[in-house]
Amino acid sequence: MQSDTNGYRLHKISPLFILFENIKKLIFPIVIALFSTRGSSWELFALGFALIISLGAIVQYRFYRYWLEGDKIRVKEGIFFRNVRQVPYKKIQNLNLVQSPLHRLFGVVKVQLESASGGRPEAVINVIDMAAVKELKQKINGEEEETQEEEIAEPKDSILSLSFGEIVRYGIITNRGIVAVAVFMGFTMQFLDDQIERLVKNYISQFTQWIDGLISSVQIENGWLYFTLLTLIGVIAALLALWLLSIVMALLKFHGFVLIKTKEKLQATLGLLTRLQATIPMGRIQSLTIHESLLHRWFKRIGITIETAGGVNNDQQGVSMKQVAPIAPNTMRTQLLKEIQDDVDWDAIEWKGLNPKGWRRVLKVMLIIGLVVGLPTLLYSIYAYPIWLVIWGLYSVYYSKAYIRSAGYTLNGEVIGFKDGVIFSKCTFVRLPKTQTIAVKESPFDRRHRMASLEVDTAGAMVGAHHINIPYINLDEALAIKNSISDKINGTQFKW
Amino acid sequence: MSNEQEHHQDPTNNLSSTQEQAKDASLIEQLPDNKQRLHPDSIKVSRITTAIVSLIIMLVPSVAGILSETYLLLAIGAAVGLLIFTIGFIWARKSYDYTWYWLADEGLYIQRGVWWRKKTLVPFNRVQHTDVGQGPLDRKYELGKLVTHTAGTRDASVSLEGILLETAHELRSVLQEEGESDAV
Numbered sequence: 001m002q003s004d005t006n007g008y009r010l011h012k013i014s015p016l017f018i019l020f021e022n023i024k025k026l027i028f029p030i031v032i033a034l035f036s037t038r039g040s041s042w043e044l045f046a047l048g049f050a051l052i053i054s055l056g057a058i059v060q061y062r063f064y065r066y067w068l069e070g071d072k073i074r075v076k077e078g079i080f081f082r083n084v085r086q087v088p089y090k091k092i093q094n095l096n097l098v099q100s101p102l103h104r105l106f107g108v109v110k111v112q113l114e115s116a117s118g119g120r121p122e123a124v125i126n127v128i129d130m131a132a133v134k135e136l137k138q139k140i141n142g143e144e145e146e147t148q149e150e151e152i153a154e155p156k157d158s159i160l161s162l163s164f165g166e167i168v169r170y171g172i173i174t175n176r177g178i179v180a181v182a183v184f185m186g187f188t189m190q191f192l193d194d195q196i197e198r199l200v201k202n203y204i205s206q207f208t209q210w211i212d213g214l215i216s217s218v219q220i221e222n223g224w225l226y227f228t229l230l231t232l233i234g235v236i237a238a239l240l241a242l243w244l245l246s247i248v249m250a251l252l253k254f255h256g257f258v259l260i261k262t263k264e265k266l267q268a269t270l271g272l273l274t275r276l277q278a279t280i281p282m283g284r285i286q287s288l289t290i291h292e293s294l295l296h297r298w299f300k301r302i303g304i305t306i307e308t309a310g311g312v313n314n315d316q317q318g319v320s321m322k323q324v325a326p327i328a329p330n331t332m333r334t335q336l337l338k339e340i341q342d343d344v345d346w347d348a349i350e351w352k353g354l355n356p357k358g359w360r361r362v363l364k365v366m367l368i369i370g371l372v373v374g375l376p377t378l379l380y381s382i383y384a385y386p387i388w389l390v391i392w393g394l395y396s397v398y399y400s401k402a403y404i405r406s407a408g409y410t411l412n413g414e415v416i417g418f419k420d421g422v423i424f425s426k427c428t429f430v431r432l433p434k435t436q437t438i439a440v441k442e443s444p445f446d447r448r449h450r451m452a453s454l455e456v457d458t459a460g461a462m463v464g465a466h467h468i469n470i471p472y473i474n475l476d477e478a479l480a481i482k483n484s485i486s487d488k489i490n491g492t493q494f495k496w
Numbered sequence: 497m498s499n500e501q502e503h504h505q506d507p508t509n510n511l512s513s514t515q516e517q518a519k520d521a522s523l524i525e526q527l528p529d530n531k532q533r534l535h536p537d538s539i540k541v542s543r544i545t546t547a548i549v550s551l552i553i554m555l556v557p558s559v560a561g562i563l564s565e566t567y568l569l570l571a572i573g574a575a576v577g578l579l580i581f582t583i584g585f586i587w588a589r590k591s592y593d594y595t596w597y598w599l600a601d602e603g604l605y606i607q608r609g610v611w612w613r614k615k616t617l618v619p620f621n622r623v624q625h626t627d628v629g630q631g632p633l634d635r636k637y638e639l640g641k642l643v644t645h646t647a648g649t650r651d652a653s654v655s656l657e658g659i660l661l662e663t664a665h666e667l668r669s670v671l672q673e674e675g676e677s678d679a680v
Contacts, residue, residue: 309647436648439616442523442609450522457648467650475522486602486617493621494647 007067007076013106014064014127019057020102021126026053066125068139073113075123087122089140091115093284093308096321097133097277104275109133113140141265159266159339160325160332162257170254170327171247173295174303178242180249207234254326261339268321278321283495284308286434286458288341289466290333290419290427297425300330304340309460344415344431351408351419355451358472362400370396409470411481413488416456418468426466432488433495434458440478452478456485523613524594531596531607537637538658539588544633546584550577597656599670604644606656618654620674622646628664640664644671 419427557573640661
């Protein structure tokens with residue numbers, strides 16, 4: 001199976017997995033083709049299609065080969081369009097392993113190699129057996145650390161391992177179920193026709209009737225109270241269902257989560273059905289964010305995510321391992337930070353506040369939002385608008401004071417940090433050598449108060465994610481921060 | 497950091513910059529002495545571009561108005577086109593007045609924005625690669641643009657449009673040299 005001239009082949013079973021991947025890619029066209037050619041001889045088409053892609057899988061397998069050379073891996077693939085790719089071991093950011101139940105049955109694994117280039121993984125090896133993986137890992141990690149690497153992650157020497165209870169808490173806190181429901185709704189909306197609509201309405205009316213039965217057995221006949229009760233029960237039921245869904249999703253994804261540290265790398269193993277093993281070189285971490293939402297605080301927990309320069313940013317393109325600590329007790333905060341980034345002195349972090357006058361500016365923005373958002377209440381009643389404004393105004397005062405009080409930044413010789421947020425508090429740290437461009441921004445409103453904001457750009461950051469963007473600080477302060485960062489990185493080459 | 501000073505110095509430069517600084521200060525008052533403006537021809541280029549854009553915008557309602565003989569539509573189309581052109585005409589000058597760039601020990605600075613101002617620093621040793629480009633209108637005035645790419649995400653490419661093509665090449669070579677000399 002392996003010789004140096006012919007290179008390494010994939011595992012013999014891999015046509016099966018390539019086939020699955022191909023089917024996954026083609027499932028939507030096939031489904032659409034089936035729906036649109038209803039009534040005609042679509043079975044023939046489907047059969048032909050299946051035949052072609054399964055033959056394709058076998059051919060793809062035959063033509064895939066990789067070589068482990070002195071300092072790089074060479075991958076050759078393609079039938080008509082040959083593609084040879086060389087990735088130096090040094091440039092490989094992450095090495096991820098995926099193992100579904102089917103993979104486990106055959107004792108094989110899918111390997112994903114990521115470099116700093118954006119978008120898709122640099123190379124996907126689908127699939128090889130564990131012995132080949134071991135060899136690959138040894139090459140990439142350097143020959144010396146041969147023995148201890150291969151042991152399966154034991155919870156005892158881990159930095160963090162999640163118990164069942166913790167994962168349930170994670171499900172409740174993050175409530176990812178909402179996203180799943182939204183995606184599902186969005187998807188079904190596209191295919192929504194009268195039949196489905198009628199079906200859904202039918203279910204809803206059945207549900208209300210069922211609750212109706214429940215309530216009328218307790219004998220409340222007051223119309224208004226009855227209606228409120230009905231909505232209340234509906235909302236609670238929906239929330240519970242969402243939470244249940246979220247917990248199930250969390251369990252599927254994070255069951256048996258173990259994070260271990262070997263030399264310069266973090267290695268996370270997770271997943272209930274599909275096991276996943278992701279390796280993250282610690283030096284390549286571009287930024288680190290601590291999540292501490294209201295629910296996190298109630299449970300006295302935090303979550304830690306990281307951004308690496310590895311390009312895979314969403315799950316469609318490949319495995320992405322951002323959640324280095326999905327959930328952890330707040331008491332472990334410093335300990336975890338020390339483990340994940342040991343070159344930063346985490347005890348020396350001192351927070352500086354924003355400009356205290358900034359809260360008035362936050363308040364103004366909030367009030368303008370309230371004026372606009374509240375307008376539709378005028379349709380309901382003339383009195384509703386002032387009432388809304390009073391409630392919103394009170395909340396805005398609370399919010400803007402709380403925002404300025406809780407937000408802050410920290411800067412020392414090694415790291416810059418920024419925290420903000422009232423309900424979803426987040427706190428991001430960037431080690432200074434990882435900064436790219438630095439911008440001082442000044443809006444017309446800033447100018448009136450001689451304030452400014454400071455933004456730091458890093459590699460691998462997701463658009464819209466929390467990052468170093470410090471608002472409402474004095475202009476001189478912003479320029480001073482900019483100067484001290486640029487002094488620090490002047491003369492240091494950026495090492496991914 | 498002095499070899500880039502010799503190129504094009506616009507006579508109107510000093511005049512307008514002192515005026516602007518006196519008027520409203522803050523971020524702009526902090527500019528160093530070796531700051532450079534864009535080439536004044538860039539105003540022309542941007543005005544010609546707005547003229548073309550507003551003509552295209554006028555075209556659709558005009559044709560529709562003439563064909564259907566609703567002259568109100570024609571008037572509205574013309575008015576909108578003219579408005580866009582006027583705003584663009586004034587704005588071209590304004591944004592020129594508020595844009596500077598300069599080189600410092602730590603990297604390339606770009607200061608821009610009339611109302612929302614932004615001073616961006618691209619450190620020399622964070623430059624991954626640079627592009628020099630030239631559009632059809634730029635060619636007429638020998639202008640060009642310099643795009644600096646970093647490994648970042650939000651500001652992954654910082655572009656400087658409306659400088660002489662020659663200046664763009666010069667800046668590029670400075671960026672390259674400085675970036676390499678830093679590689680310790």
